[in-house]
Amino acid sequence: MHSLINHFRIAGLSVSTGSVRRSFIADGQANGIPMAQLERVAKTIGLRDRMVSTPDVTALDLCEDATRRLLSEMNLDASSIDAIIFVTQTPDHSQPNNASLLHGRLGLSKSTLAFDLAQGCAGWVTGLHQAALLCAHGGAGRVLLCAGDTLSHLTNKNDRAADPLFGDAGSATIVERTGQPNPMHFIFGADGKGASSIIVPAGGARQPASELTRIETADTSGNLHHAENLHLDGAEIFNFSLREIPPAIQSVMQHGGYTVASTDALILHQANKFIVESVALKVGFAKDKAPAGIVEKFGNQSSASIPCALIDALGDALSQKPLKLAGCGFGVGLSWGAFAGEVGPLILAPIQPYPASP
Amino acid sequence: MSDVTEKQFRALQSEVDALAEATLDAPLASLSQWDSLAVLLVISHFEHVHHVYLSGPQVRACLTPRDLIKLAPHVS
Numbered sequence: 322m323h324s325l326i327n328h329f330r331i332a333g334l335s336v337s338t339g340s341v342r343r344s345f346i347a348d349g350q351a352n353g354i355p356m357a358q359l360e361r362v363a364k365t366i367g368l369r370d371r372m373v374s375t376p377d378v379t380a381l382d383l384c385e386d387a388t389r390r391l392l393s394e395m396n397l398d399a400s401s402i403d404a405i406i407f408v409t410q411t412p413d414h415s416q417p418n419n420a421s422l423l424h425g426r427l428g429l430s431k432s433t434l435a436f437d438l439a440q441g442c443a444g445w446v447t448g449l450h451q452a453a454l455l456c457a458h459g460g461a462g463r464v465l466l467c468a469g470d471t472l473s474h475l476t477n478k479n480d481r482a483a484d485p486l487f488g489d490a491g492s493a494t495i496v497e498r499t500g501q502p503n504p505m506h507f508i509f510g511a512d513g514k515g516a517s518s519i520i521v522p523a524g525g526a527r528q529p530a531s532e533l534t535r536i537e538t539a540d541t542s543g544n545l546h547h548a549e550n551l552h553l554d555g556a557e558i559f560n561f562s563l564r565e566i567p568p569a570i571q572s573v574m575q576h577g578g579y580t581v582a583s584t585d586a587l588i589l590h591q592a593n594k595f596i597v598e599s600v601a602l603k604v605g606f607a608k609d610k611a612p613a614g615i616v617e618k619f620g621n622q623s624s625a626s627i628p629c630a631l632i633d634a635l636g637d638a639l640s641q642k643p644l645k646l647a648g649c650g651f652g653v654g655l656s657w658g659a660f661a662g663e664v665g666p667l668i669l670a671p672i673q674p675y676p677a678s679p
Numbered sequence: 680m681s682d683v684t685e686k687q688f689r690a691l692q693s694e695v696d697a698l699a700e701a702t703l704d705a706p707l708a709s710l711s712q713w714d715s716l717a718v719l720l721v722i723s724h725f726e727h728v729h730h731v732y733l734s735g736p737q738v739r740a741c742l743t744p745r746d747l748i749k750l751a752p753h754v755s
Contacts, residue, residue: 361696362716482715542715556718556735563726599723 323576324507329456331449332463332495334639335391335670336629337383338619339374339473339489340678348485367594367613371488371620372674373473380409381419383491383625384467385426386675391493394670399427403461404434406451408444408468408624410653411475412437415525423467434461441519442590442652443509444468444624445492446660450507452496466494470623472551475521477537479545483553486593488620491675492628505662508573510565515655518557523548558652562596566651567603569659574647577661581605584661586635588648591616591626600649619672624650632669639665687748690728695720703745721747 345368349359362368374383384407392399407420414422420435429435434455440447445468452464469491476484523534534548546552566589574584587606589597594613601611612634615626622629627650631639638644643663651657684703692698697712697720707713718738725731729751741747 358712361712365716365720554735555715556722556738559719559722560732560734563723564732595719595723603727 322509323572324450324509325504325576326450326453326457326507327502327504328499329453329505330497330499330501330503331664331667332497333391333395333668333670334492334494334628334632335387335394336490336492336625336632336672337387337390337675338372338622338629338672339378339383339471340674340676341373341375343371343373345369345371345485365595367617368485369617371473371485372490373487373620374471374489374675376474378471378489378675379413380411380469380471380489380491381413381422383471383489383675384419384469384493385423385491387469387491387493387670388423388427388465388467390670390673391495391668395495395668397495400430401463402427402429402433402465404452404455404464405429406436406438406448406464406466408438408440408448408466409470410439410441410623411470411472419467440656441470441623441654442592442626443650443654443656443658445494445627446507446648446650446658447509448624449494449496449660450509450658452494453505456496456498462498464496466496468492468494468624468628470625472621472623475549475551477544477546477550479537480550482542482544482555483546483551486553486621488622490619490622490625490629492625494628503663504577505660506573506576508569508576508659510569510657512561512565512655515557515561518554518561518655519551519653521549521551558592559596559599561655562592562600562651563603565655565657566600566649569657570600570604570647570649573659573661579645579647579661581610583645584610584647585644586646587611588627588630588634588646590650590652591619591630592621592652623652629672631664632672636669639667640669641666684745684748687751688744691721691724691744691747694724698744701744703748704743707741707743725750
C-alpha cells in the first residue's frame with residue numbers, strides 16, 4: 322500500500338535502552354566457544370555489544386523514561402498530547418494495553434486517544450504513519466508515538482542463534498501537525514505466509530503458557546528453546562529481507578522523487594549489520610549513507626531501532642537542519658514499512674540506559 | 680569439471696569462508712565452518728550473482744559444493 326501524508330512533522334526523538342551491557346565475545350568465551358569462531362560471526366554479522374534490561378524492566382518502563390526525558394528536553398507539558406500510540410509486542414499485560422498504562426503514569430487528559438499497535442521491527446514506521454494520519458486528518462495537534470520491546474526477555478539463553486541478537490529499548494517520538502505541506506511517502510507490505518519465520522509459539526490465546534510450553538528441546542545445531550521463547554529462522558529472514566525490502570525502498574523513493582544521490586541517508590531497521598549492509602547495497606547506497614553499525618552497540622532493538630539509528634548516526638545534523646531521508650522497518654509478520662521524506666530540524670534527547678547508572 | 684562450474688565454484692569460495700579449502704565433492708557436513716552463517720553467505724552469493732533467492736531448506740539439502748552450484752539457474 323502506498324500512502325502520502327502532508328501537514329505533519331517529527332518534532333522530537335528519544336531512546337532509552339536496557340541498562341546491562343552484554344558482550345557477544347565475552348558471553349561466547351564464557352560458554353566455551355572458540356575465539357576464532359566468535360570473531361568470524363562477530364565480524365560478518367556485526368554482533369558486538371548489546372544493551373538489555375533486567376527482568377523487572379519492561380518496554381513500558383523504557384518508553385516512559387524516553388518520554389519523560391523528551392518532554393523535558395522539548396519543554397512540553399504532557400497535557401498537550403492528544404494521542405498516545407504504543408507500538409510493542411512485549412506489553413506489560415494482555416489487557417489493558419500499554420498506551421492506557423502510560424496515559425495513567427503521565428497523568429494525561431481524559432480526552433486523549435490511547436491505543437497499542439502490535440507490531441515489531443516494522444512498528445515505528447507503522448506507528449509514524451498512524452500518528453501522521455491523526456495529525457493531518459484526525460484532529461490531533463500532537464501525538465506521542467512510543468515504540469519498543471524487551472525481546473531479550475523472550476530468547477532462550479542457550480539459543481546461540483537468537484539470544485545474542487537482541488537488545489532492549491523504548492523510544493519516544495513527538496509528531497505534530499504543521500501548516501506546511503512537508504510530504505512524506507509510505508509503502509507498507511505484509512507476507513503472512515512467512516509468519517513462522519519469527520514467532521513466539523506459546524503464551525497467547527492459541528497456545529496458553531503452561532508447564533508443557535516450557536519444556537526445552539534442541540534444534541539440529543544444539544540450540545535450546547521452548548515454546549514460550551522467540552524462534553527465528555535466520556535463513557528465511559535474510560531471504561525475505563533481500564527479496565522484499567529493496568523494492569519497497571526503491572518504490573517509496575520513486576514516489577517521493579528521491580534518488581540515491583539526492584537522499585541524505587537511508588535508515589534501516591538495525592536487524593544486524595549483515596542484513597542492513599546487504600539491503601543498502603542492493604538499493605545502491607554506499608556505506609557512508611546507510612548507517613549499519615548501531616546494532617553493534619545496542620543489539621537488534623525491534624521497533625526502537627530506527628529512532629535509535631536516527632539519533633546515533635544523524636543526531637547532530639537532524640538537530641540543526643532538515644535531511645532527506647529514506648528508511649524501512651521490516652521483520653515479524655512478516656511485515657514491512659518504508660518511508661521517504663524530510664525530517665528535521667528536531668529536538669533530541671540523548672540515548673541513555675534506564676535505569677541510569679548510580 | 681566444466682569451466683563454468685569451476686568458475687562458479689571459485690566465485691562461491693571467495694564469498695563463503697567455509698568453502699575456501701573445500702573441493703567440489705567434499706561433504707559439506709565435514710567442513711568445520713559449514714554452519715548457519717555459511718548458509719546465509721551462500722544465500723547472499725546466489726542472490727547478487729545469480730539473482731536467485733534460495734531458501735534455507737534448499738541450501739541445507741545440499742550435500743556437497745557441487746550440489747550448491749547446481750542451484751544456479753543455468754547449470755543443469
